[in-house]
Amino acid sequence: MLNIKSLHFIFILSINYPAFAINQVNLVYRADSRAPEEITLAGGMFPFSDLPQDPDLLHHFEGESLEGYTSAFVSTTASLRQAINHAAFTARMSDAEPFDPEFETYLYIIRPSENFYSIDTSFNHAREELTENSLLYAKLRNLLRDYGGMEEWVALGGFTNTRIISYARLSGPMLQQHYYSGQIFSELFWAGRWQNNPQYSSALDSEHSTSAPYLALGVPRGYVTMAQNGSGQQLPLSITCYGDASYNTSRMKREVFKNNCQREKVHTSRYFYNKKPLWKLFN
Template structure:
């Protein structure tokens, strides 16, 4: 009888924990200490991503999440094409108008974008936050989509979201100012063994608005080769699996996938945010917050609610990447112009040769006629 009663009590506790979802701190801690919690992956699909940001949780919540930047004008045809491209996004050349929101599976990368630039071994003066986000179908594996050998920043392990990330998808955050010098050193160590944030669980602060029921068990999309968007003329277009998308429109592919991802088995609860909320765009831009940039660039931090002046944090890698991309594109354009000029010059030369030949033939014919008259 006691055994039966104990079983009933245990089942009651289990049901209570499962039904409590995101509102139950006991379940949250139990999940977080589970041995496989931080390494749940299936190929290129992941359940958990990170984002480094200087903005406070209150500021992110006020903006209702993370959103891509929006220009106050329509994009040109070329800008639209590049804005949907994972390749151009990864290099930072579309930082002002990318349609992607950057996150990473590597907490060290998130750390790099949540601290001021500093000398190796030193503790950064200004430290922001590492946000922990539950992934879903919106997130695309940039490294797998482009192929690590085809772009320069494969080590950033980026997962780019095709649509804004709502605040209720943010599971919580780590305030880096709370980290000791030893912990910051571990988190920042390049080439270290750190794979997740499990050893810093004591610093984790839970987002009370995280929607456990909506996002639990979902995974990212993995590779989406149709969204690669390499430069025109790139040799990669001749290789599978990208060759099948060589002459396809990237904006059209982006639209199709955004619609697919945002409508995939959607779970809504009363009062919850949609998984692809469009309203974040306008709110984030109106409040002048820095919105999500490529991981190849530091965020352009806009004027915050506290009245702080805008602070632009472009890191050297972004500048180098952006300049490299622009130089390559400029070289390709210059080569195209030179080729066109060469072809034009060749055509002009051929035309001149033809005229000269015609004139020469006409001259020979006239000479033959004159000689013919002379010998009559």
């Protein structure tokens, strides 16, 4: 049962944003260890469905939903490079070792819709609505400083497989051969590798992400849950495949966390971008 003490109020920061420009996108990418057949069987990509959904965008980005809840978002990125880097993050134990020859994942090209929100611009919008000396302003500023620029777009409630345009297999040997040269980040490299998704609906060709910021932001915890591989590389948990279930301390969530990714040799830690919660732990 949800601990009432864990509840956070969610603030709607503003309903007026006509002057706040968001560059809409027509394509996004996602690295996912599930094969296209599994995605088709599931009907698309959705939040973990056996738990109530937490719609707080800050909780999603910080990597932990309320106890007994799962994130209401599915992460994507407008950058092919970022999607590949997220996959490469889980494909090797350390910088000194080659990529795992048995590693396999898939890249998906997705047609976004109005339920796709930009994390960076949503946080920027929220910050602009606040006074510079407010605590929330400082926390949002620190989040954007440390983890902005990943071009992350989150799909509220997920999306159906009719929005998946195409997919391509990405393997450890491909990373080993083409990652360091940078060839693997080229659109030309992937041009002959994409496979069309027969379930894609061409009626969606003109659709794009929303032009509005996401407004439901709760109180930041002051830390981001990080995923760290054997080489010491760190990424926010929410943007990796490990974050699909928005890992928290519940046993059920730990099992989802363990099974959602191909590799299990990744550790989590908390990075405190606001030092007050850290101070409270030791006082």
